[in-house]
Amino acid sequence: MSQRFNVSQSMSLTISYVTQMLQTSLGRRERAMRGCSSAPPAVVAVEVDLVLVLVTVLALLTRLWGIQFPKAVVFDELYYGQFVSLYVKRLFFIDDSGPPLGHMVLALGAYLGGFDGNFVWNRIGAEYSSNVPVFSLRAIPALAGAFCVPLGYQVMVELGCSHLTALGAALLLLLENALITQSRFMLLESSLIFFLLLAVVSYLRFRNNSGVSCWGWLVLSGVSCACAVGVKYMGLFTHLLLLSLAAVHTWRLIGDRTLGNMTVAVQVFARCLALVVLPVLLYLAFFFIHLNLLYRSGPHDQMMSSAFQASLEGGLSRITQGQPLEVAYGSQVTLRSVSSQPVPCWLHSHKANYPIRYENGRGSSHQQQVTCYPFKDVNNWWIVKDPGRQDLAVSSPPRTVKHGDIVQLLHGMTSRFLNTHDVAAPMSPHSQEVSGYIDFNVSMPAQNLWKVDIVNRESDRAVWKTIVSEVRLVHVNTSAVLKLSGQSLPEWGFRQLEVVGDKLSKGYQPSGLWNVEEHRYGRSQEQKERELELHSPTHIDVSHNLTFMAKFLELQLKMLTMRNEETEHKYSSSPLEWVTMDTNIVYWIHPSSNAQIHLIGNAVTWTLSNLGLVLFAVLFVWHLLRHQRRSLDVSKDAWRQFAEAGAVCGGGWLVNYLPFFMMEKTLFLYHYLPALTFKILLLPVVLEHLHTHILRSPSQRRVLEGTVLAALAAVYLCYRALSPVTYGQPELNSTQLASLRWRESWDILLRRH
Structure with missing residues (x-):
């Protein structure tokens, strides 16, 4: 250089x-x-380093100034605030948007501020009550956003750029309005970007230094990668990018003949330990803390299995406390579908029959309906009966039901046996109808024998256990499996979910599995006494504790597979609109004035960063072609530095942007901010490369320097112009607001007085 x-x-x-x-x-x-x-x-x-200190102080000022304004719910604070309140109250919840670390970081701010969790998060713009510590809730995201600026500076230095280039990168991040807006509220993107940049800086520090201290940087990189993934799943892609860089560097290390075999082995092992094993362990630790904090029954209990619910304080655990563990002949049980799709529901019957003919002309058995009902109800109770005996009460000692046993299931309130036969199901004609058997004397004999198949058994004579056992009920006569089809019945079926006998069911299918949730030992033979017994509380203490790994795997699977209804939001956008900032988001608007806050980026910075991306691609291809022609315009070291900077910054943009094209979810402009950060860092890299290696004459370099200074001035002027809608103050009049609508697609709200 x-x-x-x-x-x-x-x-x-x-x-x-x-x-x-x-x-x-x-x-x-x-x-x-x-x-x-x-x-x-x-x-x-x-x-x-006075420059680093200066940009850090300025970053703190731009992110923390007036952070308590407005004292009202701003955009997604509505969403994250609910989770913060649940953390404070230790109530279990599920959020499919990402792992728990980000929410726990926000909850830490609430804890430090003494928040009691009592606030109704019901609408954007709702005024915060006096018990809500606004500064404390917003301080941690703001600090994370502020420290992204010096981290961007350090990334440039570690990539081999000059400190002047690093200063330029820091100024671009410092004056980026979108990053400022996102940092000043109780949101997650600033924390995600902070951990991404910290991971990159730490790894580059490790790569660029030697000695014992460098291993600390490698460990910090692994920790930062874990934290990034722990905030949002998108952090995984930057982690994979760093792993790719580490793999390239390790491959070069392996080829270094000056190092002994043991030294190389230790180096490779240490990298795997710090960048793979440590992040996995930390990811598990985040969930361990999460599950230990949320030990009480909460609003999302029913999405989890009965065993998971029973492990929470209150809720189902209060209902199931005192239940018998082992199912016996005469047991009174409720059977919950393991699937929970489309909603959690229980095997159910009621005094209503299938219609003689369906709307399409097909006939039915006209027997009693059997459905899956998504609410707890006395009609969810069934009695496990021994086909060889008439007893409906549990004997002393109880005769337990084991894997492979044949049982009958008698509906507790109507005394109808669970039955299936060769009649097409109402909504799924390829499957068999399931009914409560009624003898109409029409040559349709009862077929009510079911084989108990315990899927998660430990032995072939395992006992059927409450909550713990996942059971497949196989029809003896037809080999059909009792299964939740997921279809909703029409009005005649009260819109409840269809249950069928499926002959084609093979392998592990949650829709064909059931577990006993509520359970009592029946003591009454008479119907009237039995009905009273079904309404009474359960008895006999039994604990149903799950291991941490069992709870983690269930929760993680649920988070990855649950799908919220895709809704069209007024401010949702597509990834193609982000690059040129064709969209914005109104985060908050004052109820009686023109004061408002928007997520709008610095238009000059966005334009320049797009230009930098194009220039990098052109220069990269040009150097490749020149290299192929054996025309070496730059030194080998300069080419390696340019390529590596491109891999980090350009690669960081790609891995944080392209995955959104494959996501089926509602997307917003703020999803682009991590990718934008890396793209901004690429621009100074390209400019330094042009100045140092492409432009040969002093006059050309002076022109570039003047252009850069003019561009930085334009960036500052744009930042100043957009500041009123970045900070929400000072209030602008309608004419001033209208002048900020630089694109027709921007939604600037005007209030005419």
Whole structure:
């Protein structure tokens, strides 16, 4: 590399505490008179990068200034605030948007501020009550956003750029309005970007240094990768990018013949440990803390299995406390579908029959309906009966039901046996109808024997257990499996879910599995007494504790597979609109004035970063072609630095942008901010490469320098112009607001007085 102006080195302050008097002859004589030794004085030297300090202070000011304004719910604070309240109250919830670390970070702010969780998060713009610590809730995201600026500076330095180039990158991040807006509220993107940049800086520090201390940077990189993934799943793609870079560097290390085999093995093992094993362990630790914090029954219990629910304090655990563990002949049970799709529901019957003919003309058995009902109800109770006996009460001692046993299931309130036969189901004609058998004397004999198949059994004679056992009920006569089809019945079936006998069911299908949720030992033979018994509480203490790994796997699977209804939002957008910022988001608007906050980026920065991306692609392809023609325009070291900077910054943009094209979810402009950050960092890399290696004459370089200064001035002016809708103050009049509508597609709200 040619010489570069080093701002940091020229402005660094070296503070040396040296006792000058001890170096004088008088000092030496005095020490001799006192009998002191002639040991050299202690020297403490501290190097302070004033540029880095300056951009950090400015970043803190731009992110923290007026952070308590407005004292009202701003956009997705409505969403995350609900989870913060649940954390404070220790109530279990599920959020499919990402792992729990981001929510826990926000909850930490609530805890530090003394928030009691009592606030109704019901609408954007709702005024915060006096018990809500607004500053504390917003401070951690703001600090994370502020520290992204010095981290961007450090990324440039570690990539081999000059400190002047790093300063330019820091200024672009500092004055980016969208990053400022997103950092100032109780949102997650600033924390995600912080951990992504910290992971990159730490890995580059490790790569660029040697000695024992460098391993600390490698560990910090692994920790940061885990935290990024722990905030949002999107962090995984940057983690994979770093793993790819580490793999390339490790491959070069393996080819270094100056290193011994043991040294290479240790180096490879350490990288795997820090960048793969450690992040996995930390990811598990986040869920461990999450599940230990949320130990009480909450609003999303029913989405989880009965065993999971029973492990929570209150809720189902209060209902199931005292239940018998082992199912016996005579047991009164409710059977819950393991699938929980489309909603959690229980095997159900009621005093209503299938219609003689359906709307399409097909006939039915006209027997009693059997459905899956998504609410707890007395008609969900069934009695497990021994086909060889008439007893409907549990004997003493109880005769337990085991894997492979044949049972009958008698509906508790109507005394109809669970039955299936060769009659097409109402909504799924390829499957068999399931009914409560009624003898109409029409040559349709009862077929009500079911084989108990315990799928998660530990042995072939395992006992059917409450909550724990996942059971497949196989019809003896037809080999059909009792299954939830997921179809809703028409009005005649009260819109409840269809249950069928499926002959084609093979392998592990949750829709064909059931578990006993509520359970009591029946004591009554008479119907009237039995009905009273079905309404009474359960008894006999039994604990149903799940291991952490069982709870983690269930929760993680549920988070990855649950699908919220895709809704069209007024401010949703497509990834193609993000690159040119064809969209914006109104985060907050004052109820009686024109004061408002928008997610709008610095238009100059977005345009320049797009130009930088195009220039990088052109230069990269040009260098490849020239290299192929054996025309070496730049040194090998300069080419390697340019390519690596492109891999980090350009690759960071790609991995944080392209995945959104494959996502079937409602997307917003803020999803682009991590990719934008990396794209902004790519621009100074390209400019330095042009200045140092492409432009040969001093006049060309001066033109570029003047252009850069003019561009930075334009960035600042754009930041100032958009500041009123970035910070929400000062309030602008309608004419001033209208002048900020630089694109027709931007939604700037005007209130005419």
